[in-house]
Amino acid sequence: MADDSDTPPIPSLEDMQHWTWVMGRAQQMMLEHGLQTLDDTPALPTIPGFTDKATMARAQEFWLDSMKLWQRFLDPAGAPAADEPPERAKDRRFQAPQWHENPVFDWIRQSYFLIADHLLRGVEAIEGVDPLQKEQLRFAARNFVDAMSPTNFPATNPQVLEKTIETRGENLLKGLANMLADLGKGQVTHTDSDAFEVGGNIATTPxxxxxxxxxxxxxxxxxxxxxxxxxxxxxxxxxxxxxxxxxxxxxxxxxxxxxxxxxxxxxxxxxxxxxxxxxxxxxxxxxxxxxxxxxxxxxxxxxxxxxxxxxxxxxxxxxxxxxxxxxxxxxxxxxxxxxxxxxxxxxxxxxxxxxxxxxxxLIERLSPDGFLDGRYMAATFNLLRGRDLIWNYVTNNYLLGQDYMPFDLLHWNGDTTNLPVKxxxxxxxxxxxxxxxxxxxxxxxxxxxxxxxxxxxxxxxxxxxxxxxxxxxxxxxxxxxxxxxxxxxxxxxxxxxxxxxxxxxxxxxxxxxxxxxxxxxxxxxxxxxxxxxxxxxxxxxxxxxxxxxxxxxxxxxxxxxxxxxxxxxxxxxxxxx
The missing domain is CATH 3.40.50.1820 (Alpha/Beta hydrolase fold, catalytic domain)
Structure with a gap:
């Protein structure tokens, strides 16, 4: 068994701050050198999105913002306060106090927003593509950003971690059952499927x-x-x-x-x-x-x-x-x-x-019998509001294992119809x-x-x-x-x-x-x-x-x-x- 003296000491806050500064300064020097090289050697090949000056400048800005975020995490008293846009305060995914009061999860939250912002800005900066392709890139980027939210993963969601400890993992088992049920029926469940009956308590006008x-x-x-x-x-x-x-x-x-x-x-x-x-x-x-x-x-x-x-x-x-x-x-x-x-x-x-x-x-391939299964259209409409109609339910019902709330409008939303493919x-x-x-x-x-x-x-x-x-x-x-x-x-x-x-x-x-x-x-x-x-x-x-x-x-x-x-x-x- 190793002696206690073999265990490396935990770095002090001062050490962490120093090495964070070293890494940040090294990255900044490399980026500045790259930009200077582009200026001094215009004959070098420029690869749009990789070695062009605008991309290099955006990369430099990203790393500088990253270093500021690390500084706030390691030395919150000495770092300038984060200047967060108002819409972040309204983001329902991060309303729980743990996301703001716990330094680790606050850092995770802010890191997510930083990466998301730079990714979306990078898409906006792309030039020379067809307008429809540009819109498709925007849509894909937004959906990717929503899918990668730390709220969607157990290890990075403080509420899920607390719930897992509190229930001794029962929430994850219940959430797994919810997920398997949805996989079986081929669509995300939004509400208690037993709460409403057509002709019983909805669609009842005589x-x-x-x-x-x-x-x-x-x-x-x-x-x-x-x-x-x-x-x-x-x-x-x-x-x-x-x-x-x-x-x-x-x-x-x-x-x-x-x-x-x-x-x-x-x-x-x-x-x-x-x-x-x-x-x-x-x-x-x-x-x-x-x-x-x-x-x-x-x-x-x-x-x-x-x-x-x-x-x-x-x-x-x-x-x-x-x-x-x-x-x-x-x-x-x-x-x-x-x-x-x-x-x-x-x-x-x-x-x-x-x-x-x-x-x-793809629609033709999915419709061999002359009609399109309504679940495919439902998935398309859900993607248009993925944060509300997909990932919200991944967090609440798959990870937290919460019961589905009865909501007539969402019951209707999940009651799909097939479409004549022609x-x-x-x-x-x-x-x-x-x-x-x-x-x-x-x-x-x-x-x-x-x-x-x-x-x-x-x-x-x-x-x-x-x-x-x-x-x-x-x-x-x-x-x-x-x-x-x-x-x-x-x-x-x-x-x-x-x-x-x-x-x-x-x-x-x-x-x-x-x-x-x-x-x-x-x-x-x-x-x-x-x-x-x-x-x-x-x-x-x-x-x-x-x-x-x-x-x-x-x-x-x-x-x-x-x-x-x-x-x-x-x-x-x-x-x-």
Whole structure:
């Protein structure tokens, strides 16, 4: 056994400070020499990103910042205070006091931010690449930085270390079980999967399925008022997700709220694609929207309907309106409301990064049976907000072993739907990649060329200020293509919470301006901010255009007209996987 004298002494703080200075000074000397050599010997080959002067200067700056960080760690009293930007104080990953009070973990946290900042700045400094490639590099770098956060690893997360000691490792076993369960089902779990049941405690607004095709079911909701608007409302939700995002728990349900406002409400519930839908194209979804409109008109004996299109179904609603205009049938839709819908994809956000030849070929390979498994789309959307929708759950549920919290919106988010691959590929190429919808005549439905400038239907266009799927500026561009009277509303929050914002919650705000202007910035500059939900603004707009009502009897009651009830809402398609 070795003598105590054989054990090397622990270096003193003074020794550590000295050797830190030595290493830092050596690195600085080497970098300065490299920069001087580039100046003195211009004939030396310059390798962009490695030996060019700008890269060398950034490397020097990185090491200088590293030395400052070490100095603060080793001699906090004598070092200047860290000048951290305000957004770091709001970073939810590092809210626990251990990240700030424990010198080791504070150093780990600051080291992470230092490396992340320099990595992202290095990407910004890259020149001579295609703009799309530059955006893809930014996206990849941000996701890499989020993945490498010390909060995601047991050894560098003080909360995980403390929890592991406290529970004697039970948290890691429970977290492993959570992770293995997610691997088994092929997607990250965000909420307690047993907390919600479609038709049980979500999607519970009373109604009947009154019509069914191979693509959709039509739900007619029961009136709750003595009279209802003469012109009914049909809602087209995105088929990328289940319709009940608009019919969550009763206090959050847009459908229930609309029914309680005295509207005759119909909902399209799209079928999750299977092998029988391998031939489905965009034409089929436009035809389905027209079929739903005609079915409602015939059932109630009315000339037209009010229509809502959400996200991709809003894009399709615009195409439907253009087709109806070309057929001289525009009167079938008396007003159109667009929730976070795009028609001009020039600035369609980060989803455009997934539209290149390699990605399109991958989608084809992943869809041998004619449909794309919805879990792949869910993974894509999660990547757009990886810090919140991936790594947050890695930390809380895999490392800390915490129970999943019940949250209806996240339950819906994980309830994926499959997509007909033929239509999905054309959607990505024709719209996202080639932006054909805003080019008059470039796209055809049923052989008829589409021209959005022929649409004179009154429109209500809603965008989310923080929308990461359909950016507000991209949604606003819709106002530049439609020719009818338009009301544009910018809502607080994003793609989901900006839409699903019941008045009773008193959350967020929205902005209105009687003058739309030539840019979104111009609209915002002259806009009036109103606290709370924009839903009352929408219902006032709708009823002002068409205030006539009729008794809520006869065919206005689901199943009492010529269309008999097939089954109770929410129907079968919403439950199919």
């Amino acid at each position: 109604g009947k399925v009154v019509h069914r095709t191979r693509v959709y079911e039509l739900i007619h909701y029961a009136p709750t008022t003595e009279t209802v608007t003469t012109t009914p409302l049909v809602i087209f939700p995105p088929w990328i997700n289940r319709f009940y995002i608009l019919d969550l728990r009763p206090e959050k349900s847009f459908v229930k709220w609309a029914v309680d406002q005295g509207l005759s409400v119909f909902m399209v519930s799209w079928k999750s694609a299977d092998a029988s839908m391998g031939d489905v194209t965009w034409d089929d979804y436009v035809a389905a929207q027209i079929d739903a409109i005609d079915t409602i008109r015939d059932l109630l004996g009315v000339e037209g309907v009010h229509a809502i299109g959400y996200c991709v179904a809003g894009t399709t609603l615009a195409a439907t309106l253009a087709l109806l205009a070309a057929r001289d049938e525009a009167a079938k839709v008396k007003s159109a409301t667009f929730f976070t819908a795009q028609v001009d994809f020039a600035r369609a956000g980060e989803l455009k990064l997934f539209v290149d030849d390699d990605q399109l070929k 239509w999905h590929l054309s959607y990505l190429t024709d719209l996202y990649r080639d932006n054909l919808l805003v080019q008059p005549g470039a796209l055809r439905i049923a052989g008829i060329p589409l021209d959005l400038t022929t649409i004179h239907t009154p429109a209500y266009v809603q965008a989310g200020r923080e929308d990461h799927i359909a950016p507000a500026e991209s949604v606003w561009n819709l106002t530049q293509h439609l020719k009818g009277p338009i009301r544009f509303v910018l809502a607080g929050s994003g793609h989901i919470a900006g839409v699903v914002n019941p008045p009773a919650a008193g959350k967020y705000q929205y902005w209105t301006n009687d003058t739309i202007g030539d840019t979104l910035s111009e609209f915002v500059a002259g806009a009036t901010e109103t606290k709370g939900s924009w839903w009352p603004d929408w219902i006032d707009w709708l009823k002002a255009r068409d205030p006539e009502t009729v008794p809520a009897t006869g065919a206005r009651v689901p199943g009492k007209g010529k269309l008999k009830a097939i089954e109770d809402a929410p129907g079968s398609y919403v439950r199919a996987h």
